[in-house]
Amino acid sequence: MAKTRHHMRSITGSTQINTYSPYGNNRNGEFPSSNSDPSAANVNVSFGKNEKKNLTPYEKLLYDLQYDTHFKAEEKAGRLIGFYRLYKDIGLGNFSRVKLGVHLLAKEEVAIKILDKTKLDNKTQRLLLREITSMENLYHPNIIRLYEVIETPNAIHIVTEYAPGGDLYTHITSEGKIPEDEAKHIFAQITAAVDHMHSKNIIHRDIKSENVFFVKEHLIKIGDFGFSTYSEKNQPLTTFCGSPPYAAPELYRDENYIGIYVDIWAMGITLFFMVTGLMPFRAENMGKLKKSIIDGHYSIPGSVSYQCQELINGLLNHEITERWSIKQIRSCSWLTHQNFPKEFNPFSMNINNYYTSSNVTKISTSIPTKSSIEYETYLRLQKLGITSEYLQVMNKNSDDKNFSNFDMINGTYRILLHRLQKQSNVLERDDMYAEKFNEDFPSLQNHMITSYRRTGERKSKQNLNQSQTHNAKVCIIL
Incomplete structure (x- = not known):
């Protein structure tokens, strides 16, 4: 699988950022053979004097991954992979373990399944590919969502939605x-x-x-x-x-x-x-x-x-x-009288399928109702510093013309998109997050989030209690 490297310059004109996606879109039934680490080792950032204070959260994270000694120590100790900081074990399998992680930009808790590549025979690799493919094609509120896949020289990391209430x-x-x-x-x-x-x-x-x-x-x-x-x-x-x-x-x-x-x-x-x-x-x-x-x-x-x-x-x-x-x-x-939750709308899981330069221009002037969640996601990405300029340049220079499971920006997009989809579902909605989002984007408060909330409330009036306190347990059979 060819390596894909994206080159871009920030709007300040003095910050050069090179991010690396080790996979592209793999459709040949085999895992790529790249031994490159997709984290700090493949991020190069240079600055003029005193310019770091002007960086966006995205640019600052790239800089820290490359130069910050604390981040480098965490990476060496296996506590940092890509945009994720790893915490406690929450599951254990024969050839894998599952850790609780947090996405450093989206501030989202995730489950990260880590598989030792030295123990993956051909059969296990086929099963792993099926797992990734199946999850990528499912979008239902009662199915764990796939966010990203990251490979290092020694391991494969499958990043998914985290269920904190146990099994x-x-x-x-x-x-x-x-x-x-x-x-x-x-x-x-x-x-x-x-x-x-x-x-x-x-x-x-x-x-x-x-x-x-x-x-x-x-x-x-x-x-x-x-x-x-x-x-x-x-x-x-x-x-x-x-x-x-x-x-x-x-x-x-x-x-x-x-x-x-x-x-x-x-x-x-x-x-x-x-x-x-x-x-x-x-x-x-x-x-x-x-x-x-x-x-x-x-x-x-x-x-x-x-x-x-x-x-x-x-x-x-x-x-x-x-x-x-x-x-x-x-x-x-x-x-009888039970609610069977419906699937989410099948939004694109690859950001550049929706946000080409023409689409960005179009939705900036007229927001289509069916794409309001995607538009909100785009605004959130912009707030983090992942702007249309970055996306357009990455799309132009990408070898495969498509972000994939194996791309850190697309992983960020998927997490934010799914978070907003959950806000549209009365069973999943987090009112504390809704309040925080409305503070960040007050102009959209009535136009989008509120409309989803009202729609969900018409569908169900059930009283939902707080999350369980059980520790999560993930069963892995490989």
Whole structure:
């Protein structure tokens, strides 16, 4: 993969900034072989005397990454990568770990999955590419969002949305089964997320309580797409993926399977665990667990309502043609009156697809309603110092003519765009951030943010509590 270097000069005329994007847009199914570190080592900034005080936040960060001794020490110690400062571990896998990070420009908490390149064989690299591709193509409020991918000589860093409330498995094992009224709300969100995946022909293949994360007490997101794959409707798959207790019987007895039915079975196991605190199929070893799942014998406690039992039985039907569809789940009596969150508008995840010089001129004079969030994002980038001049020059000089997952500016754009999308969703909205944003951009307060808020409030009047205090736990299987 060719290296892409962007050259630009600040509007002061005396600050030369060279930023490096090590990937471009990789579509060949392989990871690039570049050993370049995309952080301070590839940023060159020169100044005239006393000019640093006139820098924008973006320019100042580039300067600090290159010259500040504290930043250099953090980078050497592995506490700094790209535009992110790394903090505590929040998850651990066989070949990876997950750390809490903060984007130094956007001031956004993120989860950073770090994979040791020396331990990635060809199969694991393929899975990793699928994970990145799947997440890039999903845009739903109940699915963890991908922001950026960064490679160093020794590691690959996948930067995603952070869910601070912990995972569903930890919640149930520590607090006990979930009351049905609360379980309905959570399961409706799981259903909406899986519906969105399947509409994009993406099969998760590892749906389980460990991969359902709480952002707030009443808001969950599905994550960990390490076993996901693209599959046309009714296309047979052959690779056994996922966690054995959640695996559908056809995975154990057949040579191939249909992906959507495997996901739906796993949803049934997850629901059973939610409302009972138990697993429907339990055994002391893998052989007995396999036999138990193939035999299909399980018992639902009498404390579970008839309507919920009916849904569980529909999801755990051994005959895939009779296993309930997403449409049947949505219309079942147990989920009557539940809200199934809709997907976000499919805004471009690559900033230069929208902000060419002609588009910038156009939206500056007349803001299209459908692009108001993108326009707000652009204003936020400008405030940070990532101006249209930078974007135009980068677009002109880029080898692949397209910012990608592997670009620090595009990562900043995605974080800011997603933050504003969340503000338009009553389940996710952070009123404290809305107030801060309105202070920064008072001219847009009534035109944009307020209109989204009113729209969201018309859709739902639910009272949302504060975030849970559980520590986040991320399950990685590689």
